[in-house]
Amino acid sequence: MAYTTPTVEEYTAGTVTKYEPKSNGQTNQRKRKPHILAIINENCTGCSGSPACVDYCPVEDCMYWAPDPDGPFGRIIVDPLLCIGCKLCTSKGPDGTFLEGCPWDAIDMVPTAEWEGQHGALPF
DSSP states (O other), X not given: OOOOXXXXXXXXXXXXXXXXXXXXXXXXXXXXXXXXEEEEOTTOOGGGXXXXXXXXXXXXXXXXXXXXXXXXXXXXXXXXXXXXXXXGGGOOOGGGOOSSSOTTOOEEEEEHHHHHHHHOOXXX
16 A cells, blocks of 8 residues: 555645654744745655654654555655745755765655646645
């Protein structure tokens, strides 16, 4: 069974359960849609319950852990209503070395318009 991320409607309705570990930081609503969104791809392993990316996210509850029926450790999810497109969760060093962020290259930065074309328009 493949994991599916929650829909825009589920996020908007507040029906998504966000498990720890979760990102901490600013709690104000973003002022505009970002040009890009962080999207977790199929490479995510949840880092065995200690994800590196979550600590770098500066937005409260934007990144969170979720159970994954396909893997033993769960996975990280990004709330598209909260992501500000800052890329801190994907920070890499020179020549592809990982200084911080995702060691499995499981985070893609996707243009918001492309994401909305597949998942529906974001309300803000």
